[in-house]
Amino acid sequence: MIVSLLVLIVVVGVAAIGPTLPGLDPYAIRPQLRFAAPGTGTYVLGGDELGRDVLARLVHATRPSLVIGFAPTFLGLVIGGFLGLLAGYFGGVIDDVLMRILEVALAFPSILLAIGIAAAIGPSLTNIVISLSVICVPFFARVVRASVISVRRLEFVVACEALGATHARTLARHILPQVLSPLIVMVSIQAGRMILMGAGLSFLGLGIRPPDPDWGAMLSSGQRFLSVAPHVATIPGLVIFVVTVCLNVVGDALRDVLDPRRVTGGGV
Amino acid sequence: MFVYVVRRLIQTIPVLLGVSLVVFFLLQLVPGDIASTLLGPEASQVEVEALQARLGLDQPVAVQYWRWLRSAVQGDLGISLETGVPVAALVMDRLRNSLILVVTAMTLATVVGVIVGVVSAVRPGSLFDRAGMLFVLFGNSMPAFWLGILLILAFSLELRWFPVSGMYSIRGDRGLLDLLHHLVLPSVTLGILSMAIVARMTRSGMLEVLSQDYVRTARAKGLRQSRIVAGHALRNALLPVVTVVGLQFGYSLGGAVLTETVFAWPGLGYQLFRAIASRDLPVVQGSLLIIASAFVLINVAVDALYSVLDPRIRLS
Numbered sequence: 001m002i003v004s005l006l007v008l009i010v011v012v013g014v015a016a017i018g019p020t021l022p023g024l025d026p027y028a029i030r031p032q033l034r035f036a037a038p039g040t041g042t043y044v045l046g047g048d049e050l051g052r053d054v055l056a057r058l059v060h061a062t063r064p065s066l067v068i069g070f071a072p073t074f075l076g077l078v079i080g081g082f083l084g085l086l087a088g089y090f091g092g093v094i095d096d097v098l099m100r101i102l103e104v105a106l107a108f109p110s111i112l113l114a115i116g117i118a119a120a121i122g123p124s125l126t127n128i129v130i131s132l133s134v135i136c137v138p139f140f141a142r143v144v145r146a147s148v149i150s151v152r153r154l155e156f157v158v159a160c161e162a163l164g165a166t167h168a169r170t171l172a173r174h175i176l177p178q179v180l181s182p183l184i185v186m187v188s189i190q191a192g193r194m195i196l197m198g199a200g201l202s203f204l205g206l207g208i209r210p211p212d213p214d215w216g217a218m219l220s221s222g223q224r225f226l227s228v229a230p231h232v233a234t235i236p237g238l239v240i241f242v243v244t245v246c247l248n249v250v251g252d253a254l255r256d257v258l259d260p261r262r263v264t265g266g267g268v
Numbered sequence: 269m270f271v272y273v274v275r276r277l278i279q280t281i282p283v284l285l286g287v288s289l290v291v292f293f294l295l296q297l298v299p300g301d302i303a304s305t306l307l308g309p310e311a312s313q314v315e316v317e318a319l320q321a322r323l324g325l326d327q328p329v330a331v332q333y334w335r336w337l338r339s340a341v342q343g344d345l346g347i348s349l350e351t352g353v354p355v356a357a358l359v360m361d362r363l364r365n366s367l368i369l370v371v372t373a374m375t376l377a378t379v380v381g382v383i384v385g386v387v388s389a390v391r392p393g394s395l396f397d398r399a400g401m402l403f404v405l406f407g408n409s410m411p412a413f414w415l416g417i418l419l420i421l422a423f424s425l426e427l428r429w430f431p432v433s434g435m436y437s438i439r440g441d442r443g444l445l446d447l448l449h450h451l452v453l454p455s456v457t458l459g460i461l462s463m464a465i466v467a468r469m470t471r472s473g474m475l476e477v478l479s480q481d482y483v484r485t486a487r488a489k490g491l492r493q494s495r496i497v498a499g500h501a502l503r504n505a506l507l508p509v510v511t512v513v514g515l516q517f518g519y520s521l522g523g524a525v526l527t528e529t530v531f532a533w534p535g536l537g538y539q540l541f542r543a544i545a546s547r548d549l550p551v552v553q554g555s556l557l558i559i560a561s562a563f564v565l566i567n568v569a570v571d572a573l574y575s576v577l578d579p580r581i582r583l584s
Contacts, residue, residue, distance in 0.1 A: 104286030109519045
């Protein structure tokens with residue numbers, strides 16, 4: 001748990017200052033260092049298929065990868081959470097309409113929906129964030145709606161309404177705090193999923209455009225040269241794996257602290 | 269039972285309609301005009317308009333959707349822009365290959381997942397349990413395509429036990445053994461996530477059931493541990509696992525896009541990947557529609573199975 005937290009702090013640190021460090025140029029092509037093994041010269045993690053520095057590319061790809069992990073999660077949390085809050089609280093027509101839309105969105109295996117959207121609007125960082133947000137919104141909306149409904153008829157809410165509080169006040173001051181803690185837990189785990197999915201989209205060529213570095217894209221271009229230079233594909237995969245493991249460990253630990261009842265979420 | 273299934277099937281109709289709407293309008297977002305893309309930059313305005321008329325692209329979007337939906341319901345998904353073959357036949361053929369992969373992966377995931385979950389729950393805190401939970405964590409965090417690449421590196425390129433890609437050997441007899449040989453690495457890759465999820469669900473379900481009174485009664489009667497676990501506890505603990513396996517089955521159809529791409533498995537996912545790359549819209553539409561519809565129907569099947577296993581669901 002502590003180790004995971006430290007790793008995540010280091011990763012965030014790398015994302016923040018890594019690209020400004022001197023001597024790490026992700027675009028410099030040195031043909032003599034094509035497929036250079038890790039440890040050759042200044043290339044600590046070796047060179048890729050064009051002779052670019054794998055370490056420099058990993059470092060420069062950290063920031064977009066974290067954006068891909070967290071931006072859709074937060075967008076999904078805010079938009080989906082808001083919709084779920086309204087649907088769960090007011091019920092009726094709002095709830096019906098929202099649930100029908102949710103049913104359709106959840107009728108797609110989520111990666112497929114993201115692939116479809118990304119394929120339609122074209123590859124770019126903004127577009128990955130958009131397509132992954134579209135999957136996060138129904139996920140969070142469903143979770144929030146369910147927890148709002150579970151507290152909706154409890155005495156403290158009824159009492160609050162009886163005292164003449166406005167809907168906005170009841171929602172913001174009394175219901176929101178009740179549903180917030182399971183959500184915080186999900187953010188960490190969902191961000192891990194989004195990093196995996198974002199890497200998956202890049203792997204399929206639907207992510208960040210070359211020559212800009214990206215973990216998933218590095219992996220997919222490295223696959224062709226597995227027998228010549230396995231490090232080109234395996235190192236970026238290891239980075240994705242470690243970051244996701246840490247996010248999951250932190251998420252599980254948060255869950256144990258914040259939510260003793262242990263909600264087991266479905267897959268997304 | 270029958271009434272329940274019919275009711276669930278009727279409920280899927282609006283969902284499937286919604287799915288078709290999303291699939292159709294998603295691809296309306298694609299920038300650029302299909303007709304001019306097909307004909308290339310040399311084409312004259314007249315030629316472009318003629319092709320647009322032939323493909324029905326000059327009609328209002330709502331009319332296009334209606335036509336597309338009407339043919340889709342009748343089993344006509346259009347013609348592949350790239351190869352000229354009917355999309356429906358192509359997609360069905362690829363769906364079969366995908367199902368072979370997904371069913372194998374899910375069988376593997378269920379068997380291994382349940383065994384790991386049961387053994388972990390019977391001896392909580394043991395070395396096996398800890399190793400099992402570490403496996404669950406790793407399985408949950410593993411980028412499937414990376415695992416695929418590692419497996420290829422170890423078992424295909426180094427040890428040369430399994431083929432790198434494809435479904436049959438070029439000079440093979442296309443027999444069952446050849447297929448199984450090609451199936452091993454992709455099904456492990458695709459199944460690992462579900463395996464982890466099934467193991468975790470089985471473990472928590474078993475832990476809950478094993479602490480209940482009727483298990484204590486069975487123990488007090490002097491039943492053997494194996495009998496208690498297999499005959500009494502597992503049956504009840506497996507209920508939620510069935511749901512998870514069903515859901516995972518559907519998700520795996522989507523997740524197969526990555527696995528199939530890594531292993532060049534000729535399934536629906538790999539087809540989708542290539543159709544996206546070559547902007548073959550009818551194939552993209554058809555593949556998305558079929559995968560999503562299969563996903564919806566699998567969920568109905570899971571609900572039906574669940575109602576057989578647990579009569580309380582049907583009755584409430």
